[in-house]
Amino acid sequence: MSTRSPVQVQAGAGVRELTFAQAVREALAEEMRRDPSVFVIGEDVGEAGHPFKVLAGLIDEFGPERVVDTPISEAGITGIAVGAAMTGLRPVVDIMFGDFLTLAMDQLVNQAAKIHYMSGGKLRVPLVVHTTLGATRRSAAQHSQSLHAWFSHVPGLKVALPATPRDAKGLLKAAIRDDSPVVVFEDKMTYQLRGPVPEGEFVIPLGVAEVKREGTDVTVVATSSMVAVALATADLLEAEGISLEVVDPRTTVPLDRETLVASAAKTGRVIVVDEGCRSYGVTAELASVIAEEAFYHLDAPVRRLGAMDVPVPFSPVLEDLTVPTPETVAAAARELLGKA
Amino acid sequence: MSTRSPVQVQAGAGVRELTFAQAVREALAEEMRRDPSVFVIGEDVGEAGHPFKVLAGLIDEFGPERVVDTPISEAGITGIAVGAAMTGLRPVVDIMFGDFLTLAMDQLVNQAAKIHYMSGGKLRVPLVVHTTLGATRRSAAQHSQSLHAWFSHVPGLKVALPATPRDAKGLLKAAIRDDSPVVVFEDKMTYQLRGPVPEGEFVIPLGVAEVKREGTDVTVVATSSMVAVALATADLLEAEGISLEVVDPRTTVPLDRETLVASAAKTGRVIVVDEGCRSYGVTAELASVIAEEAFYHLDAPVRRLGAMDVPVPFSPVLEDLTVPTPETVAAAARELLGKA
């Protein structure tokens, strides 16, 4: 079920360069045109078009009935979306910062995630939660967390982590069409970055990893914001004659184990990089899956790089120390190759 | 910093048999006598003494000022406890079922866990959250979760998982004396089980694992409810001439890596068992730590056993399939030894 070919879309021929934010907006607009039951609900999603302007203009096309501005009530908004999703609509709930998911956990975990199962399959909750992760924006401890590991640990929820404008569009469209609740995390730092996005109808199925760059010496499994870091590391090490393969799971649930394990078996050396806190985070599961299924191919233990286990500090001189960088990933790769 | 000696306390000589609930109650009463700033706050903690009767009688000794019955407001109660903890008191917040922590996540994660750090070390939050985990009580999906992995992933929080009456008392007393917020999860199924508890003053430092049983063939790292399962497995396999070493981390944060890794290095074969859902759960971190630090001692990949990745079903015939049992752990051990 996984496509292992590294899709390096080139601009031109049915492909445009879009910013991450434009790609998200395009996905929402296309799905809202296609299906009248799709609507967006959240704080300042209307005229303001979201503080990051990700949703700018949607209200002009779809009006306040389908781009619903709300009070500052994350739990209430999410609960209302769950009820709407159970009764024929397809809400996309915008949670401005992933940190605010802490306020909606009961609605997402005890309600949305379990209703299909608890009802013996009778009720469905086709809900999308659209939110952010990522630090280094100088936003301090309550606006910088990457909490996707929590949701990946909750049966009934799917979790998408788009790393490029192309993936942002394709995964969001798939999430909206999915009949289960899906939490989509976007790196708030990448909204203005540009990348190629195919013209026209285009969906990326949930559960299909992508080899973002092929290589031979070390596999770097990277998620979301860390994909760009991994690709930068690959460029950096190429000069040293070290070849990295960069694999992006794109969704933690469902997880495309096959693609991860195949790459690990091929290179024998693996680094997992994710911006969530290192301990008890996503890197632990990905590293364990690889260790379990590629154990006898591994020349060394899987290395894990995540955010430092600290609340995110405000001061730039401190904040920049807390997240993996091309330098720290490169150092790990050299160590794995005994070139440190 | 870790004691690796398997403390097999014998009844008699300064030791009594207490139920898990009695041990918890004794810890609270002793700490409330010792320190007037300690108080309990939660739903039906007073006259009712908690639905599981864990707190029965406390109000008679300490009165409603220190055993505070509240409305059904998990977020509000926890927030109030955070403020009280910042200003000279030591609250023990009772969250009746761990599933209800979903309602207090902002207060615990964005507030309690980060305040000491965000204030540059000036403010402290000596808060204890006392709650439960564990399935097989026929309580269905919203009263059976084991969510400790979430909190273990949050820097600033400590997490304790007592498995015996002795540990319940010693760890809770340590948690109450700790100047950081600590979440203590107790298996709701074990409250009436009896075990030896030393007489008198007795504290178990957070971050010290215990070898619950020594063995030579396979290490079983087990937490909370799974410690009893692991010990039962050890008995079961002894008959087959297989010797299990059972190691209980007792706290996931701080984690006593030393003891886990030493045992793994000794046996070369490791199973990690925890009642949280298997994917992206505690077993992933523990298995990764062992794989990283004992890699070259391991004869096989670390095996992970957790709850099935499903919401907990009500029907006993289904619920019993979702959690690890001595049979499933034994099967994993035999496989690891090539005796399957």
Added chain:
Amino acid sequence: MTVGGRLSLEAEAADLSREEALRMFEGMVRIRLFEQRVNQLYQSAKMPGLAHLYIGQEAVAVGVCEALRPDDYITSTHRGHGHCLAKGARVDRMFAELLGKADGYCRGKGGSMHIADPDGGNLGANAIVGGSAGIATGAALSAKRRGTGQVAVCFFGEGALGQGVLYEVMNMASLWSLPVIYVCENNLYNEYTHYRETTAGEVLDRPLAFGIPAVSVDGQDVRAVLVAARAAVARARRGEGPSFLECLTYRYLGHHVGDVDRSYYRSREEEEEWKTHRDPLATLAGWAVAQGLATQEDFDRVREAVEAEVEAGLRSALEAPYPDPSEVDQHVYA
């Protein structure tokens, strides 16, 4: 109709036709007899887990659901058997669910606290206090958006007044004039604590503060409940927005089937007072007989018919098969 004022009612209590009186009595007696069996199942250790019995509160569920269309929505609570039955659930499949059988409404996966019956408009009971406030409000938003004229009823106990999410969604329901009816079943206790110890001020002032018309009615008088429910439903269908009903009621038995010694939180006298003088079944039957609408024999016949239905339902549920083990990981994802 006042916005943010008392919900105006046509009358203090409804005049009923003979059919209505007998139908509502049947609804109430079905809940009563069903739950007496549930209690016995627990005491004879035939039922897994616990159940929170609705006995004593029957008039609330039946009076409210009498005012609803089959396609209207309800959400329910941990004490939900009465709501499910009043909205049309069958006793045999209810028993089956409580016993964890495959014939249950949720194939045994939900149990007592999670019975859902979408075909009957029941979006599910909820084991999180206040947990369905958002769901009901969202169903109302959906009904309004789809223009179906459906309304959504959110049943909850007064303990849910402690949950902040209730105020978040009442605020939005009021702002957006959603067709939702918040039905607060005030049975005086949050588990083992009297609601006066957990509830500051007056209950009705809370919805009123959000501009939601509210009224308090005798929850033991199904006719009073029906009148209030009809007014709230009519308001919702007219597109005028949410309403809030406080129904003063009482649970005769424990917080759950295991709560037998209750003396430390409420008196025998209090229990007797409600059972003997404020029983919803006796009250309705007494009124109807006095009105000459029906005879005691009519009501006895209804009770006997329901008794037979309950016995048959229980028997079939006891004999029904458990779900196949392979179902354990079905329905995690849609």
Added chain:
Amino acid sequence: MTVGGRLSLEAEAADLSREEALRMFEGMVRIRLFEQRVNQLYQSAKMPGLAHLYIGQEAVAVGVCEALRPDDYITSTHRGHGHCLAKGARVDRMFAELLGKADGYCRGKGGSMHIADPDGGNLGANAIVGGSAGIATGAALSAKRRGTGQVAVCFFGEGALGQGVLYEVMNMASLWSLPVIYVCENNLYNEYTHYRETTAGEVLDRPLAFGIPAVSVDGQDVRAVLVAARAAVARARRGEGPSFLECLTYRYLGHHVGDVDRSYYRSREEEEEWKTHRDPLATLAGWAVAQGLATQEDFDRVREAVEAEVEAGLRSALEAPYPDPSEVDQHVYA
């Protein structure tokens, strides 16, 4: 004093001594000048991240804090510079924190949205809307339990009325008569949305519904704020419980320093109206001069002194060192 009614005040606005007038003007001008500098730091890219400026709302923080003891508690918001300064914070250490320097109140770890100064009773700003409602209420519970006579003030914007936790804690504060004062700064906007679009009913009805006396005051008139704050503080110290103040105010600038084009959500005219006719600094000075309490020159001298203080504070902060990298994993655990 009415419970659940209007908070009764001694007068509509306070008579002030010359010292009080000059002191409160100094407090307000310190906030004004400090934040003008913050805005410039952002525009000249010298400050990391963003800041939410309090300019225009100075009378609320200063009027409330004038009624407090040094050991009383406050909690603050994302728009918190004014609260911190009014409770006694120093401009140099404030600047240092905003610049991420080691001399900052939080050693640079908190930044604009998290300034805490326990020595001054400031339990911290909070970047979660409504996030400090529990903390302030808990500090009040602690003060009551410890019998210190301290009160706790919870500052929050009207947007926090959307957060359910506020109602959960107001309920407990009322039940337990806690010495907490909820100060709602109604500056008309939740970010870019007018509060009328997010707030059903009347603001004051919400605390009133929980039995909490409430009053709405002109937040641009520091004397009116002071009178209300004194009444609330007196009530709290008497052990009579919580109060709620709605202060009608306005932020002159953007939601944050980057919010420059505001035409799509509010008009220039509206902004001008508030700035020219309802400025808290001009209002206080004008009143005091008219009363003959002080001359314009007196106020100018105060402003000049504060200007010098702010310039010196900024200079020292700009020169101050960043925290040592080794501090990054300090203070995770106490």
